[in-house]
Amino acid sequence: MKNFTISFLGRDCPGVVATVSRTLGESGCNIMQLSQTILSGEFAAIYIVQAPDSLDPEALRRSLAVTLEAENMDMSVLVRPATESAWGKDEVCQPFVVTADGPDHPGEIAAMSRVFARHNVNIESLKAVLGEGGSNHALFVFEVMVPDRVDLGRLRRELIKEGSMHNLRVGVQHRDIFEAMHRIGSV
Numbered sequence: 001m002k003n004f005t006i007s008f009l010g011r012d013c014p015g016v017v018a019t020v021s022r023t024l025g026e027s028g029c030n031i032m033q034l035s036q037t038i039l040s041g042e043f044a045a046i047y048i049v050q051a052p053d054s055l056d057p058e059a060l061r062r063s064l065a066v067t068l069e070a071e072n073m074d075m076s077v078l079v080r081p082a083t084e085s086a087w088g089k090d091e092v093c094q095p096f097v098v099t100a101d102g103p104d105h106p107g108e109i110a111a112m113s114r115v116f117a118r119h120n121v122n123i124e125s126l127k128a129v130l131g132e133g134g135s136n137h138a139l140f141v142f143e144v145m146v147p148d149r150v151d152l153g154r155l156r157r158e159l160i161k162e163g164s165m166h167n168l169r170v171g172v173q174h175r176d177i178f179e180a181m182h183r184i185g186s187v
Helices: 016-026 057-070 108-118 152-165 175-182
Strands: 002-011 030-039 042-051 075-081 093-103 122-130 137-147 169-174
Touching: 002 016, 002 057, 016 030, 016 042, 016 057, 057 075, 093 108, 093 152, 093 175, 108 122, 108 137, 108 152, 152 169, 169 175
Parallel strands: none
Antiparallel strands: 002 042, 002 075, 030 042, 093 137, 093 169, 122 137
8 A cells, every 4th residue: 555645626516525535445555644624615625545556646646636526526626645744753742823813915925934934843733723803803823832941031032032023922832731721611
């Protein structure tokens, strides 16, 4: 067996995940990981699948594209061999959630992500929500992996300083604390 990374991008409509999953199963593929989202009517997904050794990535891409087109689903498909990330393999890392909110201006994500890059912090997930809380309001939620060797106090200070230059309020919390604080309990 070998692993493929398959990405999909196109106009959202009901049934995309069902069609893709069925086609992968009929091709002998097992879905190992999946991340999917919809942004402004656009569907985006990344699948990691385990495939039979005999399955050619281009043949799989064509099969998926033809099936999606037959279902009138406007979707681009990319299939490539999956690779293991070398980042962080030899490091102990801790998961953190960094939030930044305030007035929306161009360059805010770039500014915050430069701070992460300087500290060798990997962004694993990023969500930008614009317009909630006011038409010019932005909320950015970065889920990051921080290597233990990083000075967390210095990272926090630099993130807050960068955020203040863009009028953003910045919060930095370990993911476990963030999740515990935002968990909705029964009443």
